[in-house]
Amino acid sequence: MKSASILSSAFLRSAGQALPTALLTLRFDKASALADLVLPTRKTENWKYSARHLKLTDDMASALPISSADAANNPVGSLIDSPVNTAAYNAGYTVVLINGVVQPQASSYPVLEGLSIQCFSDLNEDDAVLAAELLSKSISDQPAKSGSVNLSQLNGARFEDGLLIQLKPGTVIDQPLFVIHHTTASHSGSAYPCILVAAGSNSQFTLVEDYVSSGDCSVMVNTATEFSIADGANVTSVRLNTEGQSVQHMGTTGVRQQRSSRFESHSVGFGGTLRRHDLHVRLEGEGAECKLNGVVVTRGSQHYDNHTTIEHVAANCNSEETYRNIAADKSHAVFNGRIHIHQDAQKSNANMSNKNLLLTSGAEIDTKPELEIYADDVLCAHGATIGQLDKQSIFYLVSRGLSPHDAKVLLTMAFINELVDQIPIEQVRTIANIGLNQFFDQAFQEV
Amino acid sequence: MLNIKNLHASVEDKQILNGINLEIKAGEVHAIMGPNGSGKSTLSQVLAGNEAFEVTEGEVTLNGDNLLDLATEERAREGVFLAFQYPVEIPGVSNLQFLRTAVNAMRKHHGKDDMNAAEFMKLAKEVSKQVDLDPAFLKRGVNEGFSGGEKKRNEIMQALLLQPKLAILDETDSGLDIDALKVVADGVNALRAPDRSIIMITHYQRLLDHIVPDYVHVLSEGKIVKSGGPELALELEARGYGWLGINDAAANH
Numbered sequence: 001m002k003s004a005s006i007l008s009s010a011f012l013r014s015a016g017q018a019l020p021t022a023l024l025t026l027r028f029d030k031a032s033a034l035a036d037l038v039l040p041t042r043k044t045e046n047w048k049y050s051a052r053h054l055k056l057t058d059d060m061a062s063a064l065p066i067s068s069a070d071a072a073n074n075p076v077g078s079l080i081d082s083p084v085n086t087a088a089y090n091a092g093y094t095v096v097l098i099n100g101v102v103q104p105q106a107s108s109y110p111v112l113e114g115l116s117i118q119c120f121s122d123l124n125e126d127d128a129v130l131a132a133e134l135l136s137k138s139i140s141d142q143p144a145k146s147g148s149v150n151l152s153q154l155n156g157a158r159f160e161d162g163l164l165i166q167l168k169p170g171t172v173i174d175q176p177l178f179v180i181h182h183t184t185a186s187h188s189g190s191a192y193p194c195i196l197v198a199a200g201s202n203s204q205f206t207l208v209e210d211y212v213s214s215g216d217c218s219v220m221v222n223t224a225t226e227f228s229i230a231d232g233a234n235v236t237s238v239r240l241n242t243e244g245q246s247v248q249h250m251g252t253t254g255v256r257q258q259r260s261s262r263f264e265s266h267s268v269g270f271g272g273t274l275r276r277h278d279l280h281v282r283l284e285g286e287g288a289e290c291k292l293n294g295v296v297v298t299r300g301s302q303h304y305d306n307h308t309t310i311e312h313v314a315a316n317c318n319s320e321e322t323y324r325n326i327a328a329d330k331s332h333a334v335f336n337g338r339i340h341i342h343q344d345a346q347k348s349n350a351n352m353s354n355k356n357l358l359l360t361s362g363a364e365i366d367t368k369p370e371l372e373i374y375a376d377d378v379l380c381a382h383g384a385t386i387g388q389l390d391k392q393s394i395f396y397l398v399s400r401g402l403s404p405h406d407a408k409v410l411l412t413m414a415f416i417n418e419l420v421d422q423i424p425i426e427q428v429r430t431i432a433n434i435g436l437n438q439f440f441d442q443a444f445q446e447v
Numbered sequence: 448m449l450n451i452k453n454l455h456a457s458v459e460d461k462q463i464l465n466g467i468n469l470e471i472k473a474g475e476v477h478a479i480m481g482p483n484g485s486g487k488s489t490l491s492q493v494l495a496g497n498e499a500f501e502v503t504e505g506e507v508t509l510n511g512d513n514l515l516d517l518a519t520e521e522r523a524r525e526g527v528f529l530a531f532q533y534p535v536e537i538p539g540v541s542n543l544q545f546l547r548t549a550v551n552a553m554r555k556h557h558g559k560d561d562m563n564a565a566e567f568m569k570l571a572k573e574v575s576k577q578v579d580l581d582p583a584f585l586k587r588g589v590n591e592g593f594s595g596g597e598k599k600r601n602e603i604m605q606a607l608l609l610q611p612k613l614a615i616l617d618e619t620d621s622g623l624d625i626d627a628l629k630v631v632a633d634g635v636n637a638l639r640a641p642d643r644s645i646i647m648i649t650h651y652q653r654l655l656d657h658i659v660p661d662y663v664h665v666l667s668e669g670k671i672v673k674s675g676g677p678e679l680a681l682e683l684e685a686r687g688y689g690w691l692g693i694n695d696a697a698a699n700h
Contacts, residue, residue: 391499396535399495400549400605401523401556410548414539414588 007037007154010061011190016101016160018121020128026135031157038149046148049334049366050305053274054151054248057188060220063160064099064189094178100193101161114171114203120162120194131164134196138226139254139280152252152278155192155224162194165207169200169230176206176238176425181223185215185246194224201230201258206238208425211251213243218273223251231259231285238428239267241275242435245302248274259285259314266423267294268432270439271302271331280309283317283345293419294323295432297439298331298363305334310352312345312378321352324416327363328443338370339382345375352382357415359389359408359443409440448473448510448644449494449613455504455669456493463489465669466505471613474641478655478680479648481666482688487648488532490666491617494646495529496522509613524556526612530602530619532648537589542601545589546571550608571608577637578604579630595622596631603634614638615646620654632657652684667693 012031017024040047040054047054095117096106102119109117123131135156163179181193199205209225221243229235243249249272255263269275281290296304310319325333335354356365369382389411397407413436420436423429449471456464463486471477481487493500494507496519507514514522537545551561562570572582578600590598599619606614619631635658638645647660655663655677663679664671665688673679673691 390535393535393537395497395499395519396531396537397545397549398519399497399523399529400545400609401520401552402548403520403552404518406548406552410540410545411537414537417539 004041005039007034007039008056008058008061009035010058011056011154012157013061014158014160015063019161020120020123020125022125022128022132023120023123023135026132027157027159030153034153034157040149040151044149046307046336049332050274050276050303053303055218056220056248057218059188060190060218062189063158064184064187064191064219066098066101066184093175094180095163096180096182097161097163097193098182099184099189099191100159100181102163109177112171112173114168115173116164116166117177118164120159120164123164127164130198131162131196134198134226134228135194135224137256138224139252139256139282150252150278151250152222152224155194155222155252158190158192158222159194159224160192162196165195165197165205167199167203167205167233170202171200172204173206174204176208176236178208178210181209181211181221183211183213183219183221183243183247185213185217185219185244188217188219190220190222192222196226197235198228199230199233199235202232203230204234206236206424208238208428209240210431211239211241211243211249213247216244216246218246218248220248220250223249225251225253227253227255227263229255229257229261229263232261233258234262236264236266236424238423238425239265239277240428240431241267241269241277242431243272245272247272250274250276252278252280255279255281255290257281257283257285257288257290260287261285262288263290265290265292265294266419268420268423268428268435269294269296269304269306270435271296271298271300271304271333273303275302275304276307277305278307278309280311281319282311282313283319284313286314286316288314289318290320292319292321292323293422295416295419296323296325296333297328297436298326298333299328299439299443300331301329302331304332305336307336307338309338309340310350312339312341312348312350312375315344315346315348317345318349319351322419323354324419325354325356325365325367326359326412326415327356327365328359330360330362332364334365335367335384336370337368337382339372339380341373341375341378341380343374346377348375348378348380350378350380354384355415356384356386357388357412358386359412405444408444409437412440448475450508451505452507453505454490454493454502454507456489456500456502458489458500462503463669464493467669467671469664469671471644471646473644474639475662476639476645476647476658476660478660478663479646479666480650480663480680480683482693485666486669487666488617489669491529491615491646491648494615495519495527520552524553528606528609528611528614530599530606530614530616532617532621534590534598534602536591536593538591540589541586542589543568543571543585546585546605546608549605553609574604574607577607578634580604596624596627599623599631600627600634603631606638607634611643613644613646615648617648618650619647620649620651628654629657652680655680665691665693667691
């Protein structure tokens with residue numbers, strides 16, 4: 001019998017030491033805890049469909065270097081060949097990270113009352129302690145369920161830098177903050193971007209994270225984004241993944257919500273060698289609500305795996321989740337949606353919908369709703385479907401003079417239109433639509 | 448305009464049409480009647496180019512061109528329009544977007560520029576009034592949640608927008624109450640033009656009270672067994688199909 005593969009110790013050696021003591025200590029502790037981590041296989045429950053796409057070679061262990069040329073270049077190395085670039089994002093509200101390290105000279109963000117945006121290396125001792133506390137309570141760091149492996153824990157052992165975003169109580173920021181995560185895949189290596197958001201009570205904030213890359217070497221991007229949302233705060237997270245084919249992306253977003261807070265997540269993901277995103281929301285205070293929307297498209301031999309968990313910890317909370325996957329060619333999309341309603345979470349209201357569209361007979365989609373309900377007075381609905389384009393609908397459109405290609409694009413777009421339209425930021429909708437149209441042109445090329 | 452010679456067609460290896468011969472001149476309205484299963488809908492699907500149906504013999508020409516050689520969308524662009532018996536619901540695509548895409552596909556084929564959104568909106572609003580559809584329907588998903596009558600009116604609206612040479616109306620009268628029937632009939636009458644031919648497929652005489660055809664044909668077992676003028680429809684209404692030697696069991700339901 002083949003013995004289990006262990007994460008190479010090379011992946012636990014962090015390089016940069018330019019961090020406050022509290023964060024260095026935390027990173028060291030996390031790295032120690034991950035020694036001898038067993039890598040997932042197809043028998044690992046939460047990596048069942050993705051383990052075969054995971055290829056971590058030792059040359060990917062070292063942190064990707066940041067050359068001065070990289071830092072000077074406007075990072076537009078995205079999969080999407082788009083005239084819309086970072087310049088289209090609001091120039092005054094943009095932070096650029098290259099390979100997980102904040103680039104102050106490429107970033108510009110406002111100095112506003114109640115808003116603090118700092119990179120880890122600049123944190124004073126108090127803020128560093130706060131950042132370390134947020135990270136130590138990180139949901140991605142919770143003891144994994146037996147039989148599961150959480151590779152995003154690597155972020156805590158390896159981050160070189162990151163952003164701490166704090167909003168004082170009552171602070172309302174009406175412009176979204178754009179964070180561009182640019183990975184330079186011109187060498188093998190890895191990057192560990194980390195974003196922490198602490199939203200004070202009754203504050204309002206929108207964070208847009210755009211993951212892009214340049215180059216085509218094998219790299220791992222291992223991300224952590226943590227939201228701590230206090231009473232009555234309203235936070236929106238938009239996540240766009242347009243990284244190149246060679247990127248193995250493993251990301252976690254953790255959200256803790258207090259009383260009467262609201263969290264919205266909108267994600268649009270384009271496939272690659274390996275894309276994995278875990279989104280974990282804990283509704284910890286009464287009356288909190290969350291809405292999670294996700295769109296994924298894959299083609300060629302691409303892979304995309306979304307795992308979501310919504311924990312209803314407190315009573316009277318609402319959650320609404322809508323994910324759509326479209327898979328073309330021989331690609332593979334996965335959705336695993338878990339809703340966990342704790343014993344005290346009476347009057348919980350949870351709604352989960354996952355619909356999937358297979359564009360070819362060679363594509364594969366796996367969907368799994370998981371419900372764990374320990375309270376007795378809850379409303380919990382879930383639905384999952386997998387289908388193909390309807391021939392009669394295609395005939396109807398083509399009989400009106402549309403080309404078969406245009407008819408298929410229109411029908412496929414119709415499948416996700418509703419979710420794209422709900423993204424609250426126009427620039428993101430524009431980029432998403434350009435990417436989706438390119439995807440459709442490629443996906444329907446030979447049909 | 449349209450010339451059908453000895454047309455045979457099958458679906459899933461089941462032979463449905465067994466030698467249809469029909470000539471329709473420009474400006475004429477032909478009604479095709481017949482019991483369920485006689486091949487009426489198959490004829491309309493074959494003419495529109497539904498790939499689920501296979502033509503096994505015969506030929507069809509439209510203004511001298513071989514229609515069967517053309518792909519579905521090419522037939523549409525050359526002026527063939529089928530009003531569906533069961534129009535398809537397409538949530539997520541707005542009626543307006545769909546109609547404009549269709550009209551512009553047609554315009555492009557004829558070397559005309561795209562109609563811009565404002566121009567098209569104006570035109571679509573006018574046409575929707577003509578079939579008594581609230582312009583609010585333009586913003587809804589294609590046929591999404593429309594009643595049977597609203598779907599049929601949406602089909603006629605499309606015909607009015609696309610201005611086809613040959614309009615085939617497949618049971619456009621089914622499922623309509625008397626008021627909706629009147630609206631649909633007015634729409635069809637508005638389509639009548641010296642350079643346009645219309646084929647109306649129907650079970651019932653009642654549509655023909657509002658749209659008087661030039662010719663009536665009776666289809667049975669995939670062949671035209673009787674042709675005549677408008678009086679033939681009245682005779683069918685009074686006597687059923689039995690006197691033509693047709694087993695009329697299905698039609699009585």
